[in-house]
Amino acid sequence: xxxxxxxxxxxxxxxxxxxxxxxxxxxxxxxxxxxxxxxxxxxxxxxxxxxxxxxxxxxxxxxxxxxxxxxxxxxxxxxxxxxxxxxxxxxxxxxxxxxxxxxxxxxxxxxxxxxxxxxxxxxxxxxxxxxxxxxxxxxxxxxxxxxxxxxxxxxxxxxxxxxxxxxxxxxxxxxxxxxxxxxxxxxxxxxxxxxxxxxxxxxxxxxxxxxxxxxxxxxxxxxxxxxxxxxxxxxxxxxxxxxxxxxxxxxxxxxxxxxxxxxxxxxxxxxxxxxxxxx
Ligand code: KIV
Numbered sequence: 001x002x003x004x005x006x007x008x009x010x011x012x013x014x015x016x017x018x019x020x021x022x023x024x025x026x027x028x029x030x031x032x033x034x035x036x037x038x039x040x041x042x043x044x045x046x047x048x049x050x051x052x053x054x055x056x057x058x059x060x061x062x063x064x065x066x067x068x069x070x071x072x073x074x075x076x077x078x079x080x081x082x083x084x085x086x087x088x089x090x091x092x093x094x095x096x097x098x099x100x101x102x103x104x105x106x107x108x109x110x111x112x113x114x115x116x117x118x119x120x121x122x123x124x125x126x127x128x129x130x131x132x133x134x135x136x137x138x139x140x141x142x143x144x145x146x147x148x149x150x151x152x153x154x155x156x157x158x159x160x161x162x163x164x165x166x167x168x169x170x171x172x173x174x175x176x177x178x179x180x181x182x183x184x185x186x187x188x189x190x191x192x193x194x195x196x197x198x199x200x201x202x203x204x205x206x207x208x209x210x211x212x213x214x215x216x217x218x219x220x221x222x223x224x225x226x227x228x229x230x231x232x233x234x235x236x237x238x239x240x241x242x243x244x245x246x247x248x249x250x251x252x253x254x255x256x257x258x259x260x261x262x263x264x265x266x267x268x269x270x271x272x273x274x275x276x277x278x279x
Pocket of ligand 1: 025045046047048049086185206
């Protein structure tokens, strides 16, 4: 019997039981398969795709169609994990009708089970509307990378009492509007603990300390595949960038030296060896 699909409700029950939730980003079929086999609860097709896969400087450039392309690939690999897709910059900020249509595409065309949108008070109304339309919403507050230019860089948010109170108010408002989960990015651990205690819905931290109900990491950061930029909150569980480079350099060496392909990688048809070559 296949394991039942993880849902937002499953994750809310995990919070109630005090069990930690594991979320990871994924952008393609093979890594999504591996992540699911390794036991993650939820896969996020993050708009970090723009940076770690497509080579853009920020997350702002990725389009709905590009996000959908990758969401479909991840959906093909997931049988058990909850699949969340990020709505990219300007796909939900223009107006709520357009936002609802775009959000629906992630469920209908992408195979996602929920969408994630960034922001506090400005997206409370939209969160309410999407939830009422049957589109599960994951909120995201704190450092919201789509506002990197407005925030003046990737900085820890909520460091003074007034800013901390605003984030707590945003968290409660998003929960009341129907958000099912809330990502907390780059905020002090003490504030994340306070928000986590105040909410019934699970908090998922990234750079938000150990007291969140769960954690999310960017796959390429934790595998050491994006090694030209290392955020402090990311832990390297592998050095895959170096390993991949080593393997490709060995291939280059062997082909150049005529050592690859060897006999075991080649095919032979003895009849051809016996056929005299035509002059
Ligand atoms: O795009 C992304 O990968 C994210 C995570 C950092 C939460 O939003």
